[in-house]
Amino acid sequence: MAVFEQLVLSFIPLFVAMDAIGTLPFLLSLTEDMTTLQRTRAVRYALITALALGLGFIALGKGVFWLLGITVADFLVAGGLILLVLAINYLVRGRFIELAVAAERETVGVVPLGTPLIVGPAVLTTLLLLIGEYNIFLVLGAFIVNIAIAWLAFAQANRIARFLGAGGLSAVSKIMSLLLAAIAIKMIREGIMGILAV
Secondary structure, eight states: OOHHHHHHHHHHHHHHHHOHHHHHHHHHHHTTTSOHHHHHHHHHHHHHHHHHHHHHHHHHHHHHHHHHTOOHHHHHHHHHHHHHHHHHHHHHHSSSOOOOSHHHHGGGGIIIIIIIIISSHHHHHHHHHHHHHSOHHHHHHHHHHHHHHHHHHHTTHHHHHHHHHHHHHHHHHHHHHHHHHHHHHHHHHHHHHHHHHO
16 A cells, blocks of 8 residues: 555544544633633643653553553543533533642643543544554654644634633533533443443
8 A cells, every 4th residue: 555545544534533623612611711821831731742642552552551451442431531520510610620720720731632632532542443554654644743733723722712702712611511521421422332342
């Protein structure tokens, strides 16, 4: 198979699984009460986390999962529970997380933005399948290109936040919290079905 063809066939499923454009509203929701600088740092942490997790998984994923006895289904349930707790917290208390210190606020870039929203079970499963089928360096290249696309999309977050204003961000946050809860339930359901299928 041609190198370019393998690269494209690696890129497309990762692009769909990562869904950077679809994650952008969640980024805005999770960072609605942050300053421009804090949001920029949160985005940086999110992308560094996503990149490190993806690279680590490409290098060690199968071995670590085997060593710890973790399956992809287990990872789906764990990621789904994290997202569900965040969504319920927003619906009940009006915010995803309660973090008063600026440095702590920016850690939303690590969890839940970096993982499981940018690089979560879907991306990790896709990577696992791709490295078993295509050249690992081409899969690595496709993953890095997708991280770059996510960075380009998230770089617009401050501009979009200014355009929407406080009221617009609040409205987007309420809608996204419901969608986040639905995505969480879907992840948990798929994980449980995977566990029961074993």
